[in-house]
Amino acid sequence: MNQVDNRKETHEFNKLQKRLRKNVGNAIVDYNMIEENDVVMACISGGKDSFAMLDILLKLREVAPIKFDVVAVNLDQKQPGFPEHILPDYFETLNIPYYIVDKDTYSVVKEKVPEGKTTCGLCSRLRRGTLYSFAEKIGATKIALGHHLDDIVETMFLNMFHGARLKAMPPKLRSDDGRNVVIRPLTYCRETDLIEYAEHKEFPIIPCNLCGSQENLQRQNIKAMLIDWDKENPGRVEKVFKSIQNVSPSQLADRELFDFVNLPIDRSSEREQYEFAEAEVSSSNIGSAHIDESMFIDVTNV
Numbered sequence: 099m100n101q102v103d104n105r106k107e108t109h110e111f112n113k114l115q116k117r118l119r120k121n122v123g124n125a126i127v128d129y130n131m132i133e134e135n136d137v138v139m140a141c142i143s144g145g146k147d148s149f150a151m152l153d154i155l156l157k158l159r160e161v162a163p164i165k166f167d168v169v170a171v172n173l174d175q176k177q178p179g180f181p182e183h184i185l186p187d188y189f190e191t192l193n194i195p196y197y198i199v200d201k202d203t204y205s206v207v208k209e210k211v212p213e214g215k216t217t218c219g220l221c222s223r224l225r226r227g228t229l230y231s232f233a234e235k236i237g238a239t240k241i242a243l244g245h246h247l248d249d250i251v252e253t254m255f256l257n258m259f260h261g262a263r264l265k266a267m268p269p270k271l272r273s274d275d276g277r278n279v280v281i282r283p284l285t286y287c288r289e290t291d292l293i294e295y296a297e298h299k300e301f302p303i304i305p306c307n308l309c310g311s312q313e314n315l316q317r318q319n320i321k322a323m324l325i326d327w328d329k330e331n332p333g334r335v336e337k338v339f340k341s342i343q344n345v346s347p348s349q350l351a352d353r354e355l356f357d358f359v360n361l362p363i364d365r366s367s368e369r370e371q372y373e374f375a376e377a378e379v380s381s382s383n384i385g386s387a388h389i390d391e392s393m394f395i396d397v398t399n400v
Contacts, residue, residue: 111298118295121286122154129270131281132240136166138281139238141229144172144185144304146296147244151284153299155242156194169238170196173225175203184302197236201228230278239279246284246292251338252320260316264350266342288335290328 126132140155142148155168170192172185182198189196203224233241245267254266269285272278284292296303327334347355 114291114294114298118150118287118291119154119157122151122283123158125269125283125285126158126281129281129285131270131283132162132164132166134164134166136240137236137238138166138168138240138242139229139233139236140168140170140242141244142170142172142185143244144302145244146301146303147246147249147284147289147292149299149301149303150287150292150295151242151244152192153301155283156192168194169236170194171229171232171236172196172198173203173228174198174200175225176200177204181304184304188302197232199228199232203228230273233278241278241280243280243282244284245282246287246289247339248289248321248324248335250282250285250342251324251335252317254338254342255320255323256316259320264352 132138138155140148140152142152152168152170159166159168170185170189174180174182186196186198201224206224229241232238250267254264257263257265267282269282271280273280324335350356351358353359
């Protein structure tokens with residue numbers, strides 16, 4: 099590779115890095131994810147997303163106008179063949195505080211989930227409970243997860259198509275018992291950017307094969323749909339995400355979110371001019387085509 103190519107590659111990576119840091123910074127500000135003196139527990143699975151999240155959080159911590167700490171935590175789920183040395187070695191190179199938490203969720207998942215069925219749901223619940231309790235133990239005030247914009251949109255469609263629910267992943271979430279707050283700093287980041295970033299940074303990525311590399315077929319179908327949309331209509335996935343930020347309950351059908359039962363007419367004040375002129379009646383089966391306004395019933399006080 100010549101010098102011109104090297105300069106171009108460096109320039110492109112700098113643009114990518116700036117974009118990702120900007121997106122993470124904007125998400126943190128928009129949702130008040132990190133506050134003064136927070137202890138952020140960055141959950142590192144060994145995948146590209148959590149590695150990128152940790153890397154960007156550490157860089158932002160250096161320039162942020164507030165003081166906060168970052169602690170890396172990996173949950174060792176005791177998968178057979180899991181390379182236990184990789185993450186501790188990596189954290190040591192960063193010179194950051196870290197914990198490797200041992201919890202044999204692998205055996206529980208294998209025992210409870212029938213062969214051939216996806217393990218993702220149970221695995222996620224077991225992880226969440228362990229991480230919530232550990233966050234309290236170490237005094238962490240925020241739990242940072244590596245879900246990105248594509249994950250959020252995919253989850254929304256999964257819930258719509260397979261659960262009949264309009265629900266996604268929130269950028270910030272308080273646990274049901276109110277004892278923990280989960281944040282997703284990569285909320286505004288696209289997966290394609292994170293893949294490129296991870297390749298350039300050469301993170302020591304550990305593949306998740308708890309389920310024997312069996313991927314969640316439903317999620318993969320949704321992912322393929324979004325990839326096709328990106329090719330045919332660039333920007334559509336971002337627009338879907340923005341729709342999650344711009345919800346109009348009165349234009350949906352959830353009776354818990356909006357009171358459709360009690361919608362009285364109110365014509366007590368002068369109405370504003372409508373966009374189009376009044377229509378003229380050309381025919382009618384109730385009297386003359388010419389409407390006599392004196393025959394109108396006043397419903398103002400009905």
